[in-house]
C-alpha cells in the first residue's frame with residue numbers, strides 16, 4: 001500500500017537524519033558571530049539565491065541540496081552535519097518540503113538557529129497538499145508574489161544576528177522584492193499568449209499548483225505534491241485519459257524528477273486513445289524543485305522562472 005511504504009520510507013529517512021544530525025553529541029550553540037561574513041546554510045537553491053541577494057557581501061551561503069536534487073527524497077549526509085555545525089544561521093523552506101529534516105532544525109534550535117522562509121505566510125496563502133486537506137503544498141516559490149513575501153523575514157533574521165548590517169539587508173531585500181514584482185508583471189504579459197482553453201500544464205509531479213493558482217493554469221502532476229509517493233497503473237491511465245479528452249498537445253518533464261512515468265503515460269495515450277502528446281524535456285525540461293547550475297540562465301530564481309514560462313508559452317501558446 002502506498003501510504004505504508006511512504007511512511008516506512010519517511011521513518012527510515014528520519015532515523016538516518018537523526019543519527020547524522022545528532023552524531024556530534026555536543027549541545028553547544030551556533031558558532032559565535034563577531035563580524036561578517038555570516039555563515040549561512042540553506043536547504044534549496046531557490047533559498048540560496050534569495051539569501052545571497054539579501055545578504056550580499058556580508059554572507060557566505062552553503063547549499064545542502066544542489067541543482068537537480070529532489071528535496072522530497074533528500075537524506076542528509078555527514079558533510080551536511082559539518083556544514084550545519086559551522087553555520088551561524090540556517091534557512092529552509094518549511095511546509096514539509098524537507099520532510100523531517102525541518103523537525104530536526106527546530107529541535108536543534110540553539111545549535112543551528114534555523115528559520116523557515118515560509119513561516120510568515122498565512123493559511124489563506126497556502127494550498128492544501130491533497131484534496132483531503134492535510135499538510136500544505138510546499139511549492140510556494142512558483143507564485144512569484146508569494147515568494148517575494150518570504151524575503152523580509154530573511155532580512156530580519158540576518159539583521160538580528162548582524163545588527164550593523166541592518167540597513168544594508170533591508171535595502172537589498174527591498175530591491176529584490178521590487179525585481180520580483182517586475183518579474184511577476186513580465187511573466188503575466190508573456191503567459192497571456194496562451195489562450196485560456198490551452199492553459200493545462202501536465203508535469204511529472206504536482207509542483208506547479210501555486211503557479212496554476214497565480215497565473216490561471218489548470219495543473220496536473222503524475223505524482224502527487226511529493227515525489228516520495230509512487231504512481232500506480234490507475235494514475236497513469238487516468239492521466240492518459242485526461243490528455244486525450246482535452247487534446248493536450250504537450251507534457252513537461254522536470255529536471256529533478258525522472259521522466260519514465262510520464263513516458264509510460266504518453267505510450268498509453270498513443271496506444272489506447274490514438275492521441276499523440278509531445279514530451280517537453282532535455283534542454284527544455286522545467287525546473288521545479290531546484291534551480292539550474294550556477295552561471296547558467298536558470299541558475300537564479302528569476303532566470304528559472306523566465307525559463308519555465310518561455311518553455312510553457314512555446315509549447316502551449318499559439
Ligand SMILES: [Zn+2]
Nearest residue numbers: 207225226289
Ligand atoms: Zn516538489
